[in-house]
Amino acid sequence: MHLPELHFIGKVHSDIHNTKDAPKFHAESDRTGTLEIYPQYQDGLKGIAVGQTIVVLCWFHQADRNALQVYPRGDKSKGLRGVFATRSPMRPNPIAISELKVLAVDGCRIEVSGLDILHGTPIVDIKNIPS
Amino acid sequence: MHLPELHFIGKVHSDIHNTKDAPKFHAESDRTGTLEIYPQYQDGLKGIAVGQTIVVLCWFHQADRNALQVYPRGDKSKGLRGVFATRSPMRPNPIAISELKVLAVDGCRIEVSGLDILHGTPIVDIKNIPS
Numbered sequence: 001m002h003l004p005e006l007h008f009i010g011k012v013h014s015d016i017h018n019t020k021d022a023p024k025f026h027a028e029s030d031r032t033g034t035l036e037i038y039p040q041y042q043d044g045l046k047g048i049a050v051g052q053t054i055v056v057l058c059w060f061h062q063a064d065r066n067a068l069q070v071y072p073r074g075d076k077s078k079g080l081r082g083v084f085a086t087r088s089p090m091r092p093n094p095i096a097i098s099e100l101k102v103l104a105v106d107g108c109r110i111e112v113s114g115l116d117i118l119h120g121t122p123i124v125d126i127k128n129i130p131s
Numbered sequence: 132m133h134l135p136e137l138h139f140i141g142k143v144h145s146d147i148h149n150t151k152d153a154p155k156f157h158a159e160s161d162r163t164g165t166l167e168i169y170p171q172y173q174d175g176l177k178g179i180a181v182g183q184t185i186v187v188l189c190w191f192h193q194a195d196r197n198a199l200q201v202y203p204r205g206d207k208s209k210g211l212r213g214v215f216a217t218r219s220p221m222r223p224n225p226i227a228i229s230e231l232k233v234l235a236v237d238g239c240r241i242e243v244s245g246l247d248i249l250h251g252t253p254i255v256d257i258k259n260i261p262s
Contacts (some may be wrong), residue, residue: 003136003137005134005135005136005212006134006136006137007196008134024162036216041215042216043200043213044199044215044222045213045215045216046211046212047212047213047217048213048215048216049216054215055223057226059135061135068174068175069174080177081177082174082178083177084168084172084185084258085175085176085177085178085257085259087234087258087261091256092138092140093137093138093188095188095226095255095256103205124224124226125215125222125224126216127227128216128217130218
């Protein structure tokens with residue numbers, strides 16, 4: 001079967017420049033930053049409103065795609081777990097899910113808070129929270 | 132930039148055979164089915180336990196990747212919205228997020244409830260719910 005290629009729809013601008021600086025989960029982050037969406041995808045943003053929470057899927061381009069087991073949150077006391085039983089960025093398809101609060105929308109740029117994502121990380125999707 | 136290829140880690144077995152049969156959201160579904168994970172990814176399942184809820188990312192291989200605006204849930208009264216402000220399966224990277232309850236784990240097969248996914252849909256990732 002032909003395997004599909006991802007289309008990057010934008011990238012993250014944040015002050016998180018290496019993985020050691022990154023909060024482990026968005027719920028632990030009060031950082032703000034900007035989602036830059038490429039102009040050809042701007043029509044897809046219609047309806048995103050200030051104050052709402054959006055689900056953002058990013059591609060962790062620096063993550064190891066071959067690891068299948070990890071020590072959760074680096075804690076070796078609990079032993080190895082399968083990556084599919086964790087939130088580790090390491091996994092065959094390193095797609096991260098973040099829930100971010102919209103602070104402002106200006107054309108192709110969405111200012112958000114709750115950011116836990118490295119500067120320059122490609123964005124692959126944005127979704128509404130199910131109502 | 133080189134665009135990454137997705138690696139399908141498995142596929143869904145369900146009794147949902149066309150999109151008209153599919154519940155709109157997993158929260159509205161009481162259907163059960165099976166996630167078949169390919170043997171080369173089985174080590175990644177270690178730690179997934181009966182009774183827990185898992186986050187499952189699928190690739191909606193039948194979805195239109197070019198649509199940027201849709202009528203949410205087919206309701207034309209509210210006008211067109213950007214796909215990134217909806218949960219529509221149509222979007223540039225048609226990755227769906229479902230939260231499913233684990234009923235049983237048997238080797239490479241995970242029985243789940245809450246299923247809202249077409250039979251044969253490729254699976255791209257499984258994650259733990261953040262604790």
